[in-house]
Amino acid sequence: MKKVITGDHAVAIGAKLCRVEVVPAFPITPQTLIIEHIADFVSDGDLDAKFLTMESEHSVMSAAAGASAAGARVFTATSSQGLAFMHEMLYATAPLRLPVVMANASRTLGGPPGIWCEYNDSMGARDSGWLQLYVEDNQEALDMVIQSFRIAEDKRVLLPVMPCLDGFVLTHTVEPVDIPEQEEVDSFLLPYEPDIILDPKRPAMIGTFMPSEYIMELRRQTAGAFESAKEVIRQINSEFAQKFGRDYGGLIDTYMMEDAHTALITMGTVTSTSREVVDELRRKGEKVGLIKLRFFRPFPSNELKKAVSHISALGVFDRSISYHGGGPVYNEVRSALYGMTMPVINHLAGIGGRDVTKEQIMKMFELTQKAGKGEKVNDISWHNTRGETN
Amino acid sequence: MAAQTLAEAAVSEGNYAVAFPYFGAERRGAPVLAFTRIDSKKIFSKTQVYAPDCVVVLDDSLLDTIDVVAGLKPKGMAIINSREKPEDIDLGKIIDTATVNATSIALEILKAPITNTAILGAFAKATGIIKIESLEESIKRKFGEKLGAKVGERNALAAWTAYERTITGKSRGVKKLEARKQWLPTHQEIPVGGCLIEGKTDAGLIGPGSFIENKVSGWATYRPLRDKAKCTMCLLCWFYCPEGTIVRISDRGDLMTNYDYCKGCGVCANECPVDAIKMVRARI
Numbered sequence: 195m196k197k198v199i200t201g202d203h204a205v206a207i208g209a210k211l212c213r214v215e216v217v218p219a220f221p222i223t224p225q226t227l228i229i230e231h232i233a234d235f236v237s238d239g240d241l242d243a244k245f246l247t248m249e250s251e252h253s254v255m256s257a258a259a260g261a262s263a264a265g266a267r268v269f270t271a272t273s274s275q276g277l278a279f280m281h282e283m284l285y286a287t288a289p290l291r292l293p294v295v296m297a298n299a300s301r302t303l304g305g306p307p308g309i310w311c312e313y314n315d316s317m318g319a320r321d322s323g324w325l326q327l328y329v330e331d332n333q334e335a336l337d338m339v340i341q342s343f344r345i346a347e348d349k350r351v352l353l354p355v356m357p358c359l360d361g362f363v364l365t366h367t368v369e370p371v372d373i374p375e376q377e378e379v380d381s382f383l384l385p386y387e388p389d390i391i392l393d394p395k396r397p398a399m400i401g402t403f404m405p406s407e408y409i410m411e412l413r414r415q416t417a418g419a420f421e422s423a424k425e426v427i428r429q430i431n432s433e434f435a436q437k438f439g440r441d442y443g444g445l446i447d448t449y450m451m452e453d454a455h456t457a458l459i460t461m462g463t464v465t466s467t468s469r470e471v472v473d474e475l476r477r478k479g480e481k482v483g484l485i486k487l488r489f490f491r492p493f494p495s496n497e498l499k500k501a502v503s504h505i506s507a508l509g510v511f512d513r514s515i516s517y518h519g520g521g522p523v524y525n526e527v528r529s530a531l532y533g534m535t536m537p538v539i540n541h542l543a544g545i546g547g548r549d550v551t552k553e554q555i556m557k558m559f560e561l562t563q564k565a566g567k568g569e570k571v572n573d574i575s576w577h578n579t580r581g582e583t584n
Numbered sequence: 585m586a587a588q589t590l591a592e593a594a595v596s597e598g599n600y601a602v603a604f605p606y607f608g609a610e611r612r613g614a615p616v617l618a619f620t621r622i623d624s625k626k627i628f629s630k631t632q633v634y635a636p637d638c639v640v641v642l643d644d645s646l647l648d649t650i651d652v653v654a655g656l657k658p659k660g661m662a663i664i665n666s667r668e669k670p671e672d673i674d675l676g677k678i679i680d681t682a683t684v685n686a687t688s689i690a691l692e693i694l695k696a697p698i699t700n701t702a703i704l705g706a707f708a709k710a711t712g713i714i715k716i717e718s719l720e721e722s723i724k725r726k727f728g729e730k731l732g733a734k735v736g737e738r739n740a741l742a743a744w745t746a747y748e749r750t751i752t753g754k755s756r757g758v759k760k761l762e763a764r765k766q767w768l769p770t771h772q773e774i775p776v777g778g779c780l781i782e783g784k785t786d787a788g789l790i791g792p793g794s795f796i797e798n799k800v801s802g803w804a805t806y807r808p809l810r811d812k813a814k815c816t817m818c819l820l821c822w823f824y825c826p827e828g829t830i831v832r833i834s835d836r837g838d839l840m841t842n843y844d845y846c847k848g849c850g851v852c853a854n855e856c857p858v859d860a861i862k863m864v865r866a867r868i
Contacts, residue, residue, distance in 0.1 A: 289777060289778075290777040290778070290779065291776050291777030291779070292777070352776055352777070389776075390776075390779045390781055397781070397782065397791075397792035397793065398780065398781045398792065399779065399780040399781075399791055399792050400777070401778075401779075404778055408769075411769065411770060411771040411774045412774060412777070412778050414771035415771045415772075415774060418771065
């Protein structure tokens, strides 16, 4: 069934289709619509879940971890300052291997406060042990909530997953979304059946004090789960594609890369706009391609290496800054491509929610092409930034 | 505090010294480790000490469960808080050993079984690494700053008394001490997320209920004795016991203390409104 809905609504429907059992919630723009829709589902009797209104995001994630440890399928959503406030508890959820799914409506983490899309909120959580993915449209937002639960609850993974959708650009934008039937989702996502839960009849210790004799092995184990997650993500993507007819490519997606000379790596909604830019440049005969970085954690180093093995220059889009120069994606990409000799340059744009236009994306390709021809360009370009000349 | 005080005293003699603890989440009285390194030049090493020149044992009940001299250098020395003479102490090998009954000294002078300052006196006497006068100054400064000059002086007196009463000799080397077994799973073996259910390993129980094996009565200097005639069965002791060692025997309307798990903290005696509980020495 097709419906014209916001990204937030799509995420809420995704959670409902997953038959989530506990939803601790605290509102924050631009996530609010997600939990409002879920509250409606619960009060209307369309979703049999415990909806908990918490006093803060820190408590939201505490309740999420507790409910998950008790064996419930847990969903929540947050954004920006809310994500920052629950930061401590993110670190409690992941290493305890509690498969919570939490949507993050990407938003500038202030100060100064802003409400529009920037990735500095979720990038701050990149080493918390959560899987992170970024979607480009409302359909993918809905579909990835469903896939997130499959990935999170897979016994080879057992890690929390954070699907990120661009604040306002998706959260408050309506577009057609094909809503899967409940029966289809039920056959794709079976009930969550953990091995160990908090149950008075069978006592368990979850998250108790551990000295240095154990924590290092636990970290190593979690790192191993991140490695395993890569194959799980690919498998679940294929299975989803077969069942629902939508193939997202797995950890990355590529567009017009087969014969490309120059490529741009993007995330989120900028990918969507970039597809049209690639089409326009292709019509002019320019051999450009696009790589959509879908998962930032685990980071798809091997996929990227393979995707760019034949090109002569690579541009990397970043929607947040790491204050040693470029953005976090740029640094991960360069690290992944260590040993390859092509120029890799960074394009900072859309920070603070500034609109990323086709002209800016054109400029990203133009600068990357120049670098590929050996012309001198900046390693890091701030696009559409007053006072900067690229 | 003892390790730090020793380091301060060593520094006051013109040396370089570092001291640091290693402990878990246990409360006071639980076994802990502390390390002191002393050198004439700056010490860069920031790692624990595995092959000490001297090992100081503040509680001789540890000798039954831990090979305290496992890493000790061949010519190293053991200093032990014990009422025994060195030749009556079996460390599993014959080594230079000094003993002093620091617990009695502490109870006598400090009125509390806090033995860390007294044992430093034994260290000065037995090793000669540090002068007792330097320790005295260091103890007075360190304890005095925190707890007042009188406390500082009393602790210095405890060190001096131990210094005078320390006996040096050789330990016996008869018993075979096996390294304490510890559950050390690999990252493949450790349960996912460290979540544990009741389990049994070569090194004993793990998970919920595993502390049943962890009998802590050896830590206790005192243990509670309840006078049934005075007891009104108000149950405040039962309520306040941090370890749940006081058990209600419902059919007899009575209480029983499980001394295996009593650390001798004295909370029960302190809370008892009719003074029915007295703390008595668990061992000398």
